[in-house]
Amino acid sequence: MTDLPTSARVVIIGGGIIGCSLAYHLTRLGWRDVVLLERKALTSGTTWHAAGLIAQLRSSANMTRLAKYSQELYGALEEETGVATGFRRTGSITVALTAERHEELRRTAAMARAFGVEVDEIGLGDITRLYPHLNTDGVVGGVYLPKDGQGDPGNIALALAKGARGRGARIAERTKATGVTRTGARITHVAWQAEDGTQGQIACDHVVNCAGMWGREVGRMLNTDVPLQACEHFYIVSEPIEGLSRLPVLRVPDECAYYKEDAGKLMLGAFEPRAKPWAVDGIPEGFEFDQLPEDVDHFEPLLEQAIARMPMLGQAGIHTFFNGPESFTPDNAYHLGLCPGMDNVWVAAGFNSIGIQSAGGAGMALAQWMDAGARPFDLGDVDIARAEPFQTNRGYLAARVTETLGLLYADHFPYRQKATARGLRRSPFHAQMDSAGAVFSELAGWERPGWFAAPGQPRAYRYSWGRQNWFKNSAAEHTALRTAVGAYDMSSFGKLRVEGSDAESFLNHVCGGDLSVPVGRIVYTQFLNETAGIEADVTVTRLSETAYLVVTPAATRRADQTWLTRHLGQRRVVVTDVTSAEAVLAVMGPNARALLQAVSPDDLSSAAFPFGTARRIEIGMAYARAHRVSYVGELGWELYVPTEFAAHLFDTLAQAGADHGLRLCGMHAMDSCRIEKAFRHFGHDITCQDHVLEAGLGFAVNTGKPAFIGRDAVLRAQDAGITRRLLQFVLSDPGPMLYHNEPILRDGQIVGHLTSGAYGHSLGAAVGLGYVPTDGRSAAELTSADYHIDVAGQRIAARAHLRPAYDPTGARTRA
Template identity: 55%
Template sequence: MDLPDRARVVIVGGGIVGCSLAYHLTLRGCTDVVLLERKQLTCGTTWHAAGLVGQLRATYNLTRLAQYTTNLYSTLEQETGQATGFRQTGSMAIATHAARMEELLRGASMAKCFGLEVQTLSPTEVANRWPGVNTSDVVGGVFLPKDGRCNPIDTTQALAKGARSRGAKIFENTPVEKILIENGQAVGVRTAQGEIRADMVVNCAGMWAHELGAQSGTTVPLHAAEHFYIVTEPMAGLHSDLPVLRDPDGCAYFKEDAGKLLVGWFEPVAKPWGMQGIPESFSFDALPDDLEHIEPLLSSAMERYPALATTGINLFFNGPESFTPDDRYLLGETPEVRNLFVAAGFNSIGIQSAGGAGKVLADWMLDGHPPMDLWDVDIRRCMPFQRNRHYLRDRTVETLGLLYDMHWPFRQPATARGVRQSILHDRLKAHGACFGETAGWERANWFAPPGVKPEYAYSYGRQNWFEHSAAEHLAVRNGVGMFDQSSFAKFVVQGPDAEAVLGRISANNVAVPVGKMVYTQWLNERGGIEADLTITREAPDRFMVVTAAATQTRDLAWLQRHIPADARAFALDVSSSMAVLSVMGPKSRALLQSLTSTDMSHEAFPFGTSQTIDLGYARVRASRITYVGELGWELYIPTECAPGVFDVLMEAGQAFGLKLCGYHALNSLRMEKGYRHWGHDISDEDTPLQAGLGFAVAMDKPGGFIGQEALQQQKQQGLTRKLLQFALQDASALLYHNEPLYRDGVIVGRISSGMFGHGLGQSLGMGYVEFGTAPGAGDAAQLLQGRYEVEVAGVRMAATPSLVPFYDPKSLRIKS
């Protein structure tokens, strides 16, 4: 078969993900697909995968994708005639301490949100399901009967066969030398046999995806690491119906394999591989043995399954897998190059992820948007610095082991830290800051008082910083607190057409006087929230957009791609040019007034306005707005002037009881006030009407806005779901996210975010309640009448619902 010179889609890489994408594109009717594999299908990492097909993942949407994969693999052999080796033998995870058991129980509770069958097991039941397993230290476990396993090579071949049967062309031994880019768009690929022009190109190159992406000017942050498993000689007592056994506290998984035992590990300190690039010749290759590296975990596995100690090892295997900085794979269109998509970095769960990833990426490509909220894996979450090889190598030492390590609330990475630091970092550190990381930024999450070490002691209960953060929270409620929010992403939109451009993108009206601030969402054509931010009019032709650090890449790409080519306007990222100090609380006005000649009174400086003021020796943009529900100002300071302004505020603040505050307090404060958080409470699947943000939508503004028709239609048809706030009646329990939400004994949603409200003394959460289309179902009074419960680690707890904030529902304090 000759290589064509034209295709609608070219896929680079013939592992299970690339073949799944080809399969799903053709399933959607897109048959003009060419898949190019440098050697042979599966020859990179797919061929040596263990073939585990689990369904329960860390988040709601990733679990939905894994569920789809399981359902697909169960029918693939029947459809294609190609054996896959798929069997639903179930999987069992065990816990050896109470915290691990709570983690498993919280996961089991989340599984109920989408009908996943999960059984909780006692140590005796664990032993019954896996005869011969040592359960002397086991406190319990969970069993998922619909989990399975497959043969990765055969499953990939089945996907390839299905794709071929519908017209896809697959070429082996055809390495791609370069992705062709013209005018910021991918237009094809170049191979030794010639060029193929294409409408869309997909980087499914696995371990090679980082280098291929870099050649294309895109950030594809992943790094290979050595991954170890053994296969024993045949063992008595093993049978093919045994579930996969996961012992996360031993970093191990156990799987029956044709009468033998396969044991693999995710060790806490991994061995990155391929720092200088993956050899072009690599194909069905193994890496050198390193028994010394894995011996402690092998000894632990022998304790868990004693028969292993008296059985010979037939194969000691070491093969590479690729890992991303946050252990979540990379999916979607690159922000740097249009029509260039990525599906890579599957963190050793590529087999169980491939089906769902292939389906949603095919939908994304053909429909022009993702079919569901994919922020967990969206490549637009990545930052340009994450292309750095040294950073990736150092982070990979940790990320492999995180698959089986404890998934603590608020857990922070330990490696490759200090990439992005506020100019105030050392000052905050000197005041006891304990830093967390977001998008590479070192941010003060809480402050340790004198004599307390600023380090995390993780748990599922009240962690060691709980009381210190409570003090920060109450300082903001009762006095004045200061946050370093320099990590805000900041964009300038400038030019004669700036107002018109932002007016079309924004749901709210930005045609406001100079000095006015606008809280708004950017919507997609379906009315879903793509961004949640503020816009300040600095001049007739200049606006400043402020958004979250985590969405810097995504929001800038959305903005730039929605500026028409003929518009007299441009967008520029100015994030690093300004530090931000937020001074918040009832005493914030008095503190700032003591330092500036500008009249800070409510009459002279109303809420939602911004002025340039003198502060210290600097000229500072002071914006009266809040994310904590109190009187306050965000101060935008030229970076080089920020240390001086900080010192002046700290000195003057002593008279007002000023307290430095961290992001944990920011979170608890915003939860009391019911402020939404993009990525948790709102996403591109949620509309402002569902989220209770209709006040930020100007439905009748001249020129309209993206998503307007969808919102008008939704208003006419009526809502079927709405975001509510909840307070647990038991203040000892803590909510995080994805806890099932019950109304009158029936699951109607899940908690999207949670935090303890120190000012109210209650554990708080938000979550969407599904109420269907029955007449009056969405009526506020009827919604609040139900008996609500939230399930926490298997226990249902009574909850009080509210459509308005529990704290200061009329917002009198912020406008004082």
């Protein structure tokens, strides 16, 4: 008979390695009323059959931080709990079979150095020495991470569970969460039923969805959206191979393969380019330690490549052909954090085949978040608030995950676009943009012109680490924005209407800037947290005495709306997503005023229509609300028009545009212009862990107004000074390309990494932004130091700027 308490501080649903890690870390923080419910046996979903590869390096500094923590934790767990985890540092090798992959690996090695991960770039001699069984035909180079490792996934999870139990957690196996009681935005009780027929409910303060491939269905039970889908994942294990000694983990991503030696056997796993979704209509009720039917035909092409690459596989018999399910998400990043729309429902699920290496860090980070009520550091890469509700659609998920599994080992080219599940969200300008040659990129489901193809030019991305096929197209669009006039579609940007009698005081509470402004005034500002980290980067336009429009990046609309609603309290304010109500066309460049004046009788002079204001104007036979702001650093307006008038507005401007040099522009041109102006990109250059003063955005904060979130932290930093600063870097060599995460060297030592990068066509070189320590230096000393940027192992001299290298006074914007 199952004996569970009637109340708990937290109920965790799911007993894989993620749920066990969270229970372990919560109890380490002193939580005692922790209950974990597992429908069958611990680890019986995905954890038990995971490959157990434990790597340190991930695609961002904080994800690497979590992976390194996992490795350190697993190394100490056995001593703490007495459960053998099988953890050992074997090292890992990744080899490249193409020049492009080799470039990726060299850039990866540079990134590892910036993140403090030990890494060696190795040639054929070292590869053969470290992995003598590998056929090196076609291998052009590789990287070696000596501290990577491997472990026994099931035992690691059981060790975490034992550690949690030892500090008071209750872990109930064969006990299913069957329902919940919800009051408003809170779950008050979780109902459970054990296999022996016992049932009950637990009153709780928090609920956490750690249900793995069941996460989508459990999410629905908890009134939340958790987009993930199980896919079949294949590997084989050989018969024992005589003389096979310990080897590093080996990855050959160009052949979609990884190899792991374990107890004298060799495992071959694969991430095939086109995966097979599994159980789209629901996972069988009795699923427990199950494997899926073999599919030799699906796996055979990869096996043939592997036998050629690792000849010993062709001589050894196959002991196990395994096919098991693992959960994947639409963007290959797992889901972590407090779920939008609910106040006490959390999630840690959808780990995309990196659950073992991620579980320790993810459990630690989520436990700290739950304990403190705030993220311990930036987790934007995996924050569940990035997920859009439409992404839980089963048809969408089934289509998208056929691709995302394979993308784990595909070339990670900059600007790489997903090919599946496209065309979902189209702006009212989509048809006109398409007719004009737009090549669409995708963000949060939105189809947005990335660049425009010339007549007869293939309308497709051709990827590279160098100048891609659209480089010249985007340069011409960039030039139009700088020298004539360009138009780009901003309809995907989030639009949140904040309305009510308390709207002004509410926005003054959540924003660093002063929102007590006249109607028609636009305020550039940030939502700050209690440490003055940046939670959102927005413009706020006062529409009336009681209404404002908050404009947010497309990728963070839901997160920003969630931040606002969670801070409403008892204020008389309503926050409404009105993104789809209006289309937005940005018209920017020195000729923007002349173009708009040709189609509008309204006075658009600076005297009548100054920068930072918005008002209604006539365009053709329609009205638009024109916002005089700019994200490209030129004279211009963002034109907001009801969706039904969008086609007319577009056609009116296009017809008049020929006389003014109008060119349609894509997102890449916008990005290259903004980085020349050192305009920050949220999620890269500014995050919740970046102090607003360190980011150089103190001008957008008004500490003279009444108390607002983060005010005390701003005042403390003003008194004590800041210890690091965001700088702009312009390369001295016009050849190399910058993207992000390239190491910054000052006087020969790594002091940081670029947070974003793009080519500055007006400046004639690549440009990046990145934080460096101030070390007590004055502004002049900070910028005059000797800086280099590590681009794939090559140190390129760079000039540092505190003010933007392009139009540092901002005169062009206010022309």
